[in-house]
Every structure is written in C-alpha cells, then in structure tokens.
Amino acid sequence: MPYEPKSDARPLDARQICLRLGAIGAIVLFSGAAFAYVGGWLDPNRLTPDRVVDALETNSGVHAGYRRNHAKGVCVAGHFESSGAAHALSMAAVFAPGDTQVIGRLALPGGNPYAPDSSVPIRSFALQFTSPNGEQWRTGMNSMPVFPLATPQAFYDQQVAARPDPQTHKPDPQRMKAFFGAHPEAEAFLRWVRTAKPSASYATESYYGLNAFYFVDSEGKRHPVRWRLVPEGAAAAPAAQPQHDANYLQADLEQRLATGPLRWHLWVTLGQADDSTNDATKQWPDDRPAVDAGTVVITSSASQDEGPCRDVNYDPTILPRGIAISDDPLLPARSAAYAASYERRTSEGPPHNTMSSSPSNQSEHAQ
Amino acid sequence: MSLSAYSKASSPAHFSLFARTLHWLMAAGIIAMLFIGVGMVASVSERHQWLIQIHKPLGVALLVLVCLRLVRRLAGGVPTLPLDIPSWQRLAALGSHILLYVLMFAMPLIGWAMVSAGGYPVTVGSWQLPAIAPTNAALFAWLRGAHRYLAFLLFATVLLHLAAALFHGWIRRDGVLASMVRGR
Numbered sequence: 001m002p003y004e005p006k007s008d009a010r011p012l013d014a015r016q017i018c019l020r021l022g023a024i025g026a027i028v029l030f031s032g033a034a035f036a037y038v039g040g041w042l043d044p045n046r047l048t049p050d051r052v053v054d055a056l057e058t059n060s061g062v063h064a065g066y067r068r069n070h071a072k073g074v075c076v077a078g079h080f081e082s083s084g085a086a087h088a089l090s091m092a093a094v095f096a097p098g099d100t101q102v103i104g105r106l107a108l109p110g111g112n113p114y115a116p117d118s119s120v121p122i123r124s125f126a127l128q129f130t131s132p133n134g135e136q137w138r139t140g141m142n143s144m145p146v147f148p149l150a151t152p153q154a155f156y157d158q159q160v161a162a163r164p165d166p167q168t169h170k171p172d173p174q175r176m177k178a179f180f181g182a183h184p185e186a187e188a189f190l191r192w193v194r195t196a197k198p199s200a201s202y203a204t205e206s207y208y209g210l211n212a213f214y215f216v217d218s219e220g221k222r223h224p225v226r227w228r229l230v231p232e233g234a235a236a237a238p239a240a241q242p243q244h245d246a247n248y249l250q251a252d253l254e255q256r257l258a259t260g261p262l263r264w265h266l267w268v269t270l271g272q273a274d275d276s277t278n279d280a281t282k283q284w285p286d287d288r289p290a291v292d293a294g295t296v297v298i299t300s301s302a303s304q305d306e307g308p309c310r311d312v313n314y315d316p317t318i319l320p321r322g323i324a325i326s327d328d329p330l331l332p333a334r335s336a337a338y339a340a341s342y343e344r345r346t347s348e349g350p351p352h353n354t355m356s357s358s359p360s361n362q363s364e365h366a367q
Numbered sequence: 368m369s370l371s372a373y374s375k376a377s378s379p380a381h382f383s384l385f386a387r388t389l390h391w392l393m394a395a396g397i398i399a400m401l402f403i404g405v406g407m408v409a410s411v412s413e414r415h416q417w418l419i420q421i422h423k424p425l426g427v428a429l430l431v432l433v434c435l436r437l438v439r440r441l442a443g444g445v446p447t448l449p450l451d452i453p454s455w456q457r458l459a460a461l462g463s464h465i466l467l468y469v470l471m472f473a474m475p476l477i478g479w480a481m482v483s484a485g486g487y488p489v490t491v492g493s494w495q496l497p498a499i500a501p502t503n504a505a506l507f508a509w510l511r512g513a514h515r516y517l518a519f520l521l522f523a524t525v526l527l528h529l530a531a532a533l534f535h536g537w538i539r540r541d542g543v544l545a546s547m548v549r550g551r
Contacts, residue, residue, distance in 0.1 A: 012538065020537045027533065028526050035522060038402050040409035048409045134495055136488045152411045311486060311504040317416060318487060325416065333411035340408075342485070347508035 047156055049340035052333070055159035056341075060111025065351030068341040070124050070140075072115050073107025074202075074250045075307025078261065078298040080129055086268050086293035089223050090215035092322030093131040095293060102296060103128045105309040106202040106253065109142070113351070116246035121196035123249070125207040125229060125264075126314035127296065135320035138312070140334070141207035141229060144196070147280035148189035152333030158183075185281040197239035201252045203262045206230045211316065211334075212277035212326040215268070224271035224326065226284065229264035229296060253301050262298040267291070277326035305351050313342040378447045381546050386443060389436045390547055396429050397471070401522050408515075423478075423491045430475035437468065449541045460531070463524055470521040477517065481510035 012020070033042070040046045056068045063071060084097035094100045105126045108115055122143050129137040149155050161179035162171040180186050199205050207229040214222040245251075256262060269290045271277065304310055317325050317335040325331045345351075382390070400422065407418035448457055476499070482489050483498035484507035490496075500506060536544030 017538060024530050024533045024537065028530050031526055031529070035402065035405060038409070039405040046409070047411055049411055049415075050409075052411060134488055311502070311507075313485065313487075321493065327413070329413065332413050332415040336408070336411045336415045343508065343511050346485075346504040347512065349505065 047153055049333075049336035052152065052156055052159075052337040053340045053344065055156055056111045059159055059163055063111070063113050063351070064348040065345050066111075066113045067107075067345060068111050070105075070107040070109055070126075071111050071113040072117075073105050073124075073304050073309075074253060075302040075304050075309035076104040076106060076253075076298045077300050077302070077308060078102055078104070078296065080266070080294055080296050082294040083292055084294075085291045086215070089217055089225070089268070089270070089291065090322040091218045092137065092215075092320040093133055093135060094129045094137055094320060095322070100129045100131055102298075103130070103308045103312060104296075104298065105304065105312070105314065106249070107304075108249075113353070114246075117249045118198040118246075121193060121198045123199060123202055123205050123207075125202070125205075126309070126312075128309075128312055128314065128318075129320075131320060136318050137320050137323060138314050138316060138318040139209055139227070140314045140316050141209050141227075143199070143205040143207055144189060144192050145208050145228075145283055146188045146192065147210045147330065148186040149183060150185050150279050150281045151329050152337075154183055154185075155330070155333070185279075188281060188283070200239065200248060201256070202249055203253065203256050204231055207264070209316075210280045211328045211331050212271060212275075212280075213319075214277075214324040214326055216322050216324055222324065224275060224277050225268050226271065227266060227268045227293075230267055232263040232265055232295065250301070257299070257301055264296045264298075266293045266296060268293050278328045280328060280330055305353055310350065311346070313338050315339065378444045381446055383443065386436075386439055387547060389432060389439060393429060393432050393436065393471070396425060396432070397521070397525065400425055400429065400474075401518060401525070404518055420492075426475040426478050427491050427496075429471065430479075433468070433471040433475075436471075446546050448543065449539075452541075463527060463531070466524050467521075467528065470517060470524065473517055474514070474521060477510050477514045481507060481514055484510055 036042050040048045053068050060068075060071070067073075080094065080100045080102050082095050082097055082100065084095070086095040087097070089095075107124045107126070108117065108120055109122050109124060110120060124140060124142045126140040127138070131137075149158060158179060161175045164170055165172050180190065209227040212224055212226050215225045216222050253262075267290045269284060269288050271284050271288060275284045275288070276282065302308065315335050315338045317331055319325065403418050403422050403425070407415050407422060410418070448460060452460075479489060479496070480500040483500040484503050486502040486507075488495060489498060500510070532544050532547070535541055536548075
C-alpha cells in the first residue's frame with residue numbers, strides 16, 4: 001500500500017529547505033569526521049600500530065615478505081612434554097601431563113633479514129603450542145632477562161632515536177645516549193647488554209617471556225607468572241668467534257639437530273601479590289618460587305622462507321583458556337603491531353631471499 | 368534478495384514491531400562495530416585488546432541478526448515507496464538496500480574467514496568456532512584487505528542511507544522515515 005501524502009504538512013519555503021539540507025549534510029560530515037578521528041587519521045602524533053611498523057621499516061628498510069622485526073630467523077618444530085606440574089596453576093590443556101605439538105622460530109631482533117648473526121647479542125625464541133582441542137598458546141621470548149623499555153611509546157621513541165644516520169648508516173651515538181639518558185628504566189637492560197656476547201648457538205641460550213601474564217586455575221584463581229626456557233645440559237653459551245660467518249646460527253642449529261633433539265625446560269615463576277605485572281624492565285626478586293612445567297623438545301628445523309613458522313604471527317596475546325594477559329602495556333602493543341606487520345608481509349607474498357644467490361658467508365667478525 | 372521488494376504485491380502498510388526492532392538493533396550494532404573496528408586497529412593500548420573482545424562476539428551477533436532479518440524481509444516484504452518518487456531514486460533505494468544486505472552478510476563472514484586463514488584459533492568470548500577457510504597467508508592478506516575496504520564501503524552506505532532517510536523525514540515528509548521510526 002503506497003504512503004498517503006501528508007495533508008497537514010505545509011510546504012517548505014526555500015530557506016527551510018536549505019536549512020534542513022544543511023542539517024543533513026552537517027550530520028553526515030560530523031559522522032565522517034568522528035570515524036576519521038577514531039581511526040587516527042586526524043592526529044598524526046597518535047601512536048598507532050602502523051606508525052610503530054613504519055618506524056621499524058624506516059630503520060631497516062622494507063624487505064618484502066619478511067617480518068618487520070626479528071626478520072632473520074629459522075623455523076623449528078617439535079613438541080612440549082608437559083610435566084603436569086603447572087596444571088594446578090593453569091587449567092590450560094597444554095599443562096596437563098602429555099605432549100603438545102609446537103612450531104617455533106629462532107631469530108635475531110631487528111628488521112634486516114640479512115643481518116650478520118653477530119650484529120646483536122640477543123636471540124629470540126617464539127613458540128606456538130597447539131592443543132588437540134584447537135586452542136593455541138603463542139609466545140615470543142628473548143635471550144635477555146628484561147626488556148629495555150616499559151611502554152609502547154618509549155619503544156617507538158627508541159626506534160626514532162635509532163634511525164640510522166644517512167652518512168654512517170648507523171644510529172647516531174649522541175642521540176642514543178640522550179635517549180637512554182631520558183629512560184632510566186633501561187638501566188637493568190643496559191647493564192645486561194654491556195657484558196652480553198653474541199652467542200655462537202641458539203641452543204645454549206635461555207629465553208625469557210619478559211612480560212608478566214596470569215595463569216588461571218580450574219577454580220578461576222589468577223596467579224601472576226613469568227616464564228622462561230632454560231636449555232637442558234647445554235654448556236654456557238660460547239661467544240661467536242672471528243672465524244664464524246654471517247649465518248653461523250642456522251648452520252650450528254642444523255648440526256646440533258643432526259645429532260639429536262634440543263631441549264629446554266619451561267620454568268614458570270610465580271609472582272607475589274605486590275610484584276608488578278606491568279613493567280617488563282624489571283625482574284621479580286630471585287627468591288620467587290618457580291615450577292618446571294615441562295620440556296620443549298625441538299627435533300627439526302627448516303628455512304623460514306618455506307618452513308611451518310613462516311605464516312605464523314607469534315602474537316603473545318593468543319592464549320588458551322588458563323592463561324591471560326596482564327596489565328603490561330607492551331602486550332596489547334605487541335599484538336597490534338605484529339598484526340600490522342603480518343598484514344603487510346602476507347600481502348607482499350612469500351619472502352624472496354635476495355641474498356641467497358650472492359655469497360653471504362664472507363668472513364664476518366664477531367665483536 | 369527479491370527484486371520485487373518494492374512492488375505493490377504483498378507489501379505491508381508499515382514495518383512490524385519485529386522488523387523495526389531488528390532494524391534498530393542492527394543499526395546500533397553496525398555503527399558500534401564500524402567505530403570499534405577502525406578504533407582497535409589504530410590503537411596500541413589496552414583498548415586494542417578489549418575492543419577485539421567486543422568486536423568478535425558482536426560480529427557473530429550481527430550475523431545471526433541479519434539471517435533473521437533476511438528471512439523476515441523475504442517473508443514479510445517492505446512498504447512500497449510513495450508513488451511520486453522519481454525512478455532513479457527508486458533504483459538508488461533498491462541498489463543501496465541490496466548493497467547493505469550483501470555487506471551485512473559479507474563483513475562478519477569475511478572477518479571469520481580472515482581469522483581462519485591467518486591460522487588463528489577462532490575464539491569468540493569463551494567459545495571456539497570452527498575455521499571456515501583454509502590456513503593460507505595469501506588468502507588471509509586478501510580477506511584482511513577486503514574486511515577493511517568493505518568496512519569503509521559499509522560506512523559510506525550507512526551514511527547515504529541515513530542522509531536519504533532524513534531527506535524523506537525532513538524535506539519530503541512522505542512517511543518513509545516514519546515507517547521505520549513509528550511503524551506508520
């Protein structure tokens with residue numbers, strides 16, 4: 001049934017029509033502006049995931065298909081043998097006694113997929129545990145016990161401060177000094193890094209989860225935790241020697257795996273009520289109790305250009321029921337920035353190692 | 368969707384209370400969803416986490432609602448437009464409504480498929496949904512782009528829909544807006 005024309009509606013004069021059209025236009029414009037504001041397009045200073053990734057790209061260049069940070073690495077696979085000891089703290093299926101499949105990635109920090117292995121004294125280990133019920137636990141760990149900075153803004157500012165000088169292609173030491181002068185929270189990290197040597201092996205390193213999380217037990221009780229991987233029976237990490245080439249870590253890994261699996265114990269440290277959960281620059285006191293949750297057993301490795309870790313975004317907020325994020329501000333920032341990096345690299349297609357045809361094993365001296 | 372949605376056959380005089388409730392629930396949900404989506408991908412703060420925790424269940428709720436709504440529309444029809452509406456506006460109304468329905472289905476399904484293709488577990492609140500697409504990075508990238516640009520298209524279409532509704536209500540005053548606001 002068609003609408004009946006409204007007989008009581010008096011015709012509008014031209015001025016009224018203009019006013020009403022103007023009001024409609026204003027509503028549409030206001031809505032569009034609100035959308036743009038929320039989307040961060042009106043505020044060039046807002047720290048967004050894309051700006052974090054832009055800063056990483058500015059410093060390291062764009063290497064199509066590669067991660068924007070921890071760009072150089074190698075895929076590994078194996079399983080986690082849970083001891084069952086952490087199951088009382090977390091109801092996650094991964095901590096029940098038994099094995100869980102893992103896909104991991106050992107890597108170097110930085111955005112350059114061709115960086116020499118001795119260019120940084122830090123190595124990283126990312127893991128994805130997949131339980132038979134489909135739940136996943138993804139975690140990215142580093143070989144230093146603390147993160148230099150506590151907030152995403154400070155991390156971004158560090159990237160800006162570390163922007164390579166166009167002449168020297170290295171960060172300006174003055175600017176870095178000024179940056180760390182303004183960030184006393186980095187002291188624990190700087191103390192560690194002063195004595196840290198680029199290890200000659202991924203296998204002999206401990207890897208720290210850095211951020212605090214909560215384990216949630218079957219009664220819903222939340223326990224503040226931090227975790228780390230400690231290598232089993234490995235000699236103290238040797239420093240890389242001058243005879244090592246730029247890619248010694250992957251060769252070392254393959255050599256070790258040829259003789260048998262590599263094992264790390266997953267130690268879970270329990271925080272106390274007043275231990276801060278929002279500051280990755282500080283460790284908890286040494287006397288906090290720790291639980292040996294089980295053993296990560298790595299049995300194989302594969303190139304990151306084709307291996308099973310290539311398409312995995314090791315977002316540390318992908319957690320099973322039984323693990324929850326803490327109030328550490330780095331965690332949502334990692335999730336958001338990793339997502340931006342993942343979108344960029346997957347839309348570029350698989351990585352093409354442009355160095356593989358050129359000899360990359362020229363002698364490269366460790367510091 | 369039936370192309371005869373605007374024919375005189377079987378068209379009711381006004382939208383039922385059920386149809387209006389669905390419309391306004393979804394209007395609020397879709398606008399919230401668009402702002403949540405654009406806000407969460409532009410944030411590195413804890414807002415990023417809790418907005419995602421709203422985005423996924425709200426997306427599933429909107430997918431359920433649009434299924435109900437399509438059934439209601441196909442079964443119950445819609446009031447015809449006033450007879451004096453120019454044919455290009457009639458066509459624009461039909462086209463924009465088809466586009467709105469397509470996007471209301473596409474957005475949650477693409478979001479779900481995108482999470483699946485990225486190899487992520489599809490967790491919605493405390494539920495785990497099945498993957499609806501194979502784990503494939505290229506597919507993920509394509510769906511991720513589609514989710515973004517179709518969201519922009521949906522927002523633009525919603526604004527056009529809003530402007531047209533206000534044009535009917537404030538300038539033509541022909542009862543079209545009233546049919547969804549008051550049911551007559």
